[in-house]
Amino acid sequence: MTAGFMLQSNLFTDAARQFPEGEETANAKYLIRGGFISKASAGVYSILPLGLRVLNNIVQIIREEMNDLGAEELLMPALVEKKYWEKSKRWDTDIIYKTGKSSNAHDFEYGLGWTHEEVIAAIAVNYIQSYKDLPSAVYQFQNKFRAEVRAQGGLLRGREFLMKDLYSFHVDSEDLNKFYAKVAKAYSKAFKRLGLKAMMVEASGGAFTKEYTHEFQVIHPVGEDIVYHCDKCSFAQNKEIYKPEHHADCSGKISESRAIEVGNIFRLGTRFSDSFGLTYLNSKGERLPVVMGSYGIGPTRVMGTLVEVYHDDKGIIWPESVAPFKVHVIDVSRDKKITAGKKVYDALQKAAIPVLYDDRTELRAGEKFATSDLLGIPYRVVVSEKTGSKVELKKRTQNSLKIVTQAELIRLVSSK
Amino acid sequence: MTAGFMLQSNLFTDAARQFPEGEETANAKYLIRGGFISKASAGVYSILPLGLRVLNNIVQIIREEMNDLGAEELLMPALVEKKYWEKSKRWDTDIIYKTGKSSNAHDFEYGLGWTHEEVIAAIAVNYIQSYKDLPSAVYQFQNKFRAEVRAQGGLLRGREFLMKDLYSFHVDSEDLNKFYAKVAKAYSKAFKRLGLKAMMVEASGGAFTKEYTHEFQVIHPVGEDIVYHCDKCSFAQNKEIYKPEHHADCSGKISESRAIEVGNIFRLGTRFSDSFGLTYLNSKGERLPVVMGSYGIGPTRVMGTLVEVYHDDKGIIWPESVAPFKVHVIDVSRDKKITAGKKVYDALQKAAIPVLYDDRTELRAGEKFATSDLLGIPYRVVVSEKTGSKVELKKRTQNSLKIVTQAELIRLVSSK
Numbered sequence: 161m162t163a164g165f166m167l168q169s170n171l172f173t174d175a176a177r178q179f180p181e182g183e184e185t186a187n188a189k190y191l192i193r194g195g196f197i198s199k200a201s202a203g204v205y206s207i208l209p210l211g212l213r214v215l216n217n218i219v220q221i222i223r224e225e226m227n228d229l230g231a232e233e234l235l236m237p238a239l240v241e242k243k244y245w246e247k248s249k250r251w252d253t254d255i256i257y258k259t260g261k262s263s264n265a266h267d268f269e270y271g272l273g274w275t276h277e278e279v280i281a282a283i284a285v286n287y288i289q290s291y292k293d294l295p296s297a298v299y300q301f302q303n304k305f306r307a308e309v310r311a312q313g314g315l316l317r318g319r320e321f322l323m324k325d326l327y328s329f330h331v332d333s334e335d336l337n338k339f340y341a342k343v344a345k346a347y348s349k350a351f352k353r354l355g356l357k358a359m360m361v362e363a364s365g366g367a368f369t370k371e372y373t374h375e376f377q378v379i380h381p382v383g384e385d386i387v388y389h390c391d392k393c394s395f396a397q398n399k400e401i402y403k404p405e406h407h408a409d410c411s412g413k414i415s416e417s418r419a420i421e422v423g424n425i426f427r428l429g430t431r432f433s434d435s436f437g438l439t440y441l442n443s444k445g446e447r448l449p450v451v452m453g454s455y456g457i458g459p460t461r462v463m464g465t466l467v468e469v470y471h472d473d474k475g476i477i478w479p480e481s482v483a484p485f486k487v488h489v490i491d492v493s494r495d496k497k498i499t500a501g502k503k504v505y506d507a508l509q510k511a512a513i514p515v516l517y518d519d520r521t522e523l524r525a526g527e528k529f530a531t532s533d534l535l536g537i538p539y540r541v542v543v544s545e546k547t548g549s550k551v552e553l554k555k556r557t558q559n560s561l562k563i564v565t566q567a568e569l570i571r572l573v574s575s576k
Numbered sequence: 577m578t579a580g581f582m583l584q585s586n587l588f589t590d591a592a593r594q595f596p597e598g599e600e601t602a603n604a605k606y607l608i609r610g611g612f613i614s615k616a617s618a619g620v621y622s623i624l625p626l627g628l629r630v631l632n633n634i635v636q637i638i639r640e641e642m643n644d645l646g647a648e649e650l651l652m653p654a655l656v657e658k659k660y661w662e663k664s665k666r667w668d669t670d671i672i673y674k675t676g677k678s679s680n681a682h683d684f685e686y687g688l689g690w691t692h693e694e695v696i697a698a699i700a701v702n703y704i705q706s707y708k709d710l711p712s713a714v715y716q717f718q719n720k721f722r723a724e725v726r727a728q729g730g731l732l733r734g735r736e737f738l739m740k741d742l743y744s745f746h747v748d749s750e751d752l753n754k755f756y757a758k759v760a761k762a763y764s765k766a767f768k769r770l771g772l773k774a775m776m777v778e779a780s781g782g783a784f785t786k787e788y789t790h791e792f793q794v795i796h797p798v799g800e801d802i803v804y805h806c807d808k809c810s811f812a813q814n815k816e817i818y819k820p821e822h823h824a825d826c827s828g829k830i831s832e833s834r835a836i837e838v839g840n841i842f843r844l845g846t847r848f849s850d851s852f853g854l855t856y857l858n859s860k861g862e863r864l865p866v867v868m869g870s871y872g873i874g875p876t877r878v879m880g881t882l883v884e885v886y887h888d889d890k891g892i893i894w895p896e897s898v899a900p901f902k903v904h905v906i907d908v909s910r911d912k913k914i915t916a917g918k919k920v921y922d923a924l925q926k927a928a929i930p931v932l933y934d935d936r937t938e939l940r941a942g943e944k945f946a947t948s949d950l951l952g953i954p955y956r957v958v959v960s961e962k963t964g965s966k967v968e969l970k971k972r973t974q975n976s977l978k979i980v981t982q983a984e985l986i987r988l989v990s991s992k
Contacts, residue, residue, distance in 0.1 A: 172648045172714050173703050198699045201657040201686075206699055209648040209714070232588045232625040238654065238719060239673075239736045241617040257655075259675045259688065270617075272675065283614045283622055287589050298588050298625070303654060303719075320655045 161486060162216050165509045168518040171195075173208050175531045185382055187464035188314030190476050194534050196484075203311025203319035210535070211463070213484035215322065218354060218459045219301055221481060222324050225350040229342060231297035231326055236279045238303065239270040244278040248435045255306045272305035277428065277454055280327045281436035288450055290441050291331050295339060299326035301459065313382065315464030316420060326455040331442065336427055336451045343455050347376055347423050354462060355479030356469065358422055361387050363398040365426060372401070373426045376457075377419035378465055387419045420465045428452040476536030477556050485516040487573055488537035492525040492544045501543040504551055504566060511570045539573050577902060578632050581925045584934040587611075589624050591947045601798055603880035604730030606892050610950050612900075619727025619735035626951070627879070629900040631738070634770060634875045635717055637897060638740050641766040645758060647713035647742055652695045654719065655686040660694040664851045671722045688721035693844065693870055696743045697852040704866055706857050707747050711755060715742035717875065729798065731880030732836060742871040747858065752843055752867045759871050763792055763839050770878060771895030772885065774838055777803050779814040781842060788817070789842045792873075793835035794881050803835045836881045844868040892952030893972050901932040903989055904953035908941040908960045917959040920967055920982060927986045955989050 173195030180192040180199070191197045196211035207215055223233065239259070245251035251271060258268040273279070280298065288294065304323040311319045326343065330336040344360060351358035358376040365373045375398060377387050389396035392412025397403075399416075407414060430449040433439065438450045463482075470477040480486065487508055491501030505517040516537060518528050525544075532540050533556070542552040551569055553562045564572065589611030596608040596615070607613045612627030623631055639649065655675070661667035667687060674684040689695065696714065704710065720739040727735045742759065746752040760776060767774035774792040781789045791814060793803050805812035808828025813819075815832075823830060846865040849855070854866045879898075886893040896902065903924055907917030921933040932953060934944050941960075948956050949972070958968040967985055969978045980988065 170646065172650070172712055176702070195703070198702065200653050200660075200695060200698075201655070204653045204655045204657070206653060206695065207651040208699070209650050212650055215651075230586070234588070234625050234628055235623040235631075237616050237620045237622060237736045239617070239620045239721065241620070244616075257675045257686075259673045270673075279616060279622065282616075283624070286592070286614065287611070296586075296588050305655065320653045 161481065161483065161514050162213050162220075163512065163514060164213070164485075165505070165515045166485070166517070168516055169520050171209065171516075173210060175534050183314065184312075185314045185316065185464075185468065186471050187316065187467035190467055190471055190534065190536075191314060191464070194476065194536075197315070203308055203317060205315065205318065205320075205460075207460075210484045214478065214482050215459060215463055217482040217484075218462050219322075219324070221353045222350050222457055222459060223301070225346045225353075226299045226324070226326060229297060229326075229339075229346050231299045231328075233300060234298050235300050235302060236273065236276050236283075238273045238305065240273045240276075240279055241270055242268065244282065245271045248278050248432060250278070255308075257305050257307050273302070274304050274306045275454075275456075276300070276302075276325055277327070277432045277452070278436070281432040281438050281452070284327075284329060284450070285436060285438050288329055288438065288440055291443055294440060294450070295328060295330045295335055297326060297328040297339070299324060299455075313384075313464070314467075315460045316382070316468075317384070318460065321458055322460040324457045324459060328453040328455070329438075330451040330453070331440065331448070333427070333429070333451055336429075336453050340425060340427060340453055343425055343453070344374065347425065347455075347457065350457070351376060351378075351422065353481055355466060355481060356422060356462070359387070359389060359396050359419070360394070361389070361396040361398055361419070362401060363424070364400050371427050371429075373424060375421045376423035377421055378469065379417045379419050380465070380468055381418050382468055383418040383420040385419045385421050386416060388414050388416055390414055420461070420468065422462050422465055423457040424455070426454045428454050471536070474530070475534030478536045478538065480538045483536070483538050485514045485537050487513055487515045487539045487541055488532050488535065489515060489517045489541045489543065490525075490528050490532060491517070491519060492528065492542060494545065504541060504543055504569070507566055507570060508573070511574060513570070513573055541569060577897070577899065577930055578629050578636075579928065579930060580629070580901075581921070581931045582901070582933070584932055585936050587625065587932075589626060591950050599730065600728075601730045601732065601880075601884065602887050603732065603883035606883055606887055606950065606952075607730060607880070610892065610952075613731070617735075619724055619733060621731065621734065621736075621876075623876075626900045630879055630894065630898050631875060633898040633900075634878050635738075635740070637769045638766050638873055638875060639717070641762040641769075642715045642740070642742060645713060645742075645755075645762050647715045647744075649716060650714050651716050651718060652689065652692050652699075654689045654721065656689045656692075656695055657686055658684065660698065661687050664694050664848060666694070671724075673721050673723050689718070690720050690722045691870075691872075692716070692718075692741055693743070693848045693868070694852070697848040697854050697868070700743075700745060700866070701852060701854050704745055704854065704856055707859055710856060710866070711744060711746045711751055713742060713744040713755070715740060715871075729800075729880070730883075731876045732798070732884075733800070734876060737874055738876040740873045740875060744869040744871070745854075746867040746869070747856065747864070749843070749845070749867055752845075752869050756841060756843060756869055759841055759869070760790065763841065763871070763873065766873070767792060767794075767838065769897055771882060771897060772838065772878070775803070775805060775812050775835070776810070777805070777812040777814055777835070778817060779840070780817050787843050787845075789840060791837050792839035793837055794885065795833045795835050796881070796884055797834050798884055799834040799836040801835045801837050802832060804830050804832055806830055836877070836884065838878050838881055839873040840871070842870045844870050887952070890946070891950030894952045894954060896954045899952070899954050901930045901953050903929055903931045903955045903957055904934065904948050904951065905931060905957045905959065906934045906941075906944045906948060908944065908958060910961065920957060920959055920985070923982055923986060924989070927990060929986070929989055957985060
């Protein structure tokens, strides 16, 4: 979790009294009301300070899993010149935003990157010459742009959104398949750490490949996808490709569920290597096309999905691994100097526990508690005259309270 | 400095044998040849793994100085809807890239963010109501887009480039001026930590303000700006506004120098508050416009400037604060199992010293040394049979060598 501490009186944002108008999904309603994000236009959001803390936690978990695969981080541009898209025959897709400096549309110079196979293939040509340079893998966290007609659902479907895109390079399909399986494992681990139950679902490769690809789907009624999954074996297919006969040899029952796609993995084969002349020399000195894979996770969509999965009617319930802070200290003592709360805040800081301290003196206790429930920080600590030198500890997931000493508090929130 | 360690045989990139064609500036030549960046198109670059390590170090130094000002980090989008620019009357600027999904230019929906006064003013309306909410400040690190006609000079002038933009909000000009002076100090400190001598230069406010603004300029012949500066007092003005009579009461000599602008600070006044209705209630209950400031540093341009300032004919000489690694271990022993180098590499890792280890067995010593000089890592450590269990230590800035034990090595590179 991102280190840090913050006085709530200093926080740039504040929780709104009302839900935003015109938003239907829980993630848009709670994230906007809590001051995590701000809507700039349909499908386009600013990530506010509290939200950026959550997003950075999500990014860091994914980054660690990518590094564990041996992949190296880099950063490609959003302005992708027309010639790249023409090489791969993707200039004329509906999804692409085209950009120019002139008011004459014929002068469009760039397509805003909605995926980066073209750019990475062009880069890799400089660095992959021989089988000794393979396999290799690189990834980035970068904003993608997609001209979605229907951009709604908060962070679930954006026109601009953060993407982790990983690209891998191999001597042949066999080596790609080995890495593909490793990425699938890394994705499962990342989603687990993020607090999501993501099911690996077979899907169509779309414009990329004729082979099946795999999506990571979180079963949830607001999802746009429909998946068929077995209650007994790991069989799961997207509706697009679902055929009952593929599941003929299992006695399990198939359910139909709506689901949110939080990641996907593709075998690209030589589709982009061919367009960009990405080849290597094998040990016999023969020149062969590099075999590629492409693997995405949307960290902003993960953030939205987490709110869909983890909320109640009072607000968000962040999993500890991504919460903006671990502890929310609330001072409700009538002592306007709020020295008691400050002491607890200082002690938590000293123990390196990320903590938000509601030091605001002008609000009633009820208002502070309501905001705390909305923000969804895992542990709430209330300081008041009632508990003397002790404090009241409550988990956001539970209704029961504990009265604990400061030392017990530190021990309880430090564990795990 | 970013933690980490890397085997050079695993590195995705490799130094090129030649300088790139058509590049004139040192930063483009060395950064591309060294595999720090890759040119996607004029003024548009990918930041490759080695380069991202440098950029992250630059970003982290700037971030720490912004946090010390009490500013909070957030992240705004690149897609800025037309209505924002129309409100501030900046839709019809030459610098803006306009984007639409249709081939009809009349349907342009967005201007790509080349600065974010509009977006932040619109956000601030939600969170600034009273004088009690002021002053406040927020910042971001985000890619900006500018339709530069002349995009050359490597990272010095980009069409897409990373920007740190800070925005501040105040009750009046007096409070803005106080914060403005604090930011000037923070900038001076940041540039010093980054290894740059940046001079604070008076300049015109351009489209923003009629008051003087200040630029942070690094005197260097490749710079596009011309500044006049005194050798005795702190007087320094950009050529655009330079008038000798402003310096009448000092006996110092004025020099004319070319310089690279690495930062700037602006008093915006109420220019954007007025456009977006950003007001607050003072203690008497009167509604007044919020007074704003805007402050930029270009981390990618800083990276380019560092190479312009710190290089020799062999390559880059990174300041330690931003170097991709602190130590470059090079194994030139004839023992193809390279166990000796590995031992030193492991010991440095254990001491948490960021280290790149050239473990490649197929290259001659001379080639490895040339690449090491090109990459510009501060400390070079050579392991060979010649020095036995000791190693040869050389600073990139010096020609002299030292033969040291492993324990001495750790001590020497750990200090400072």
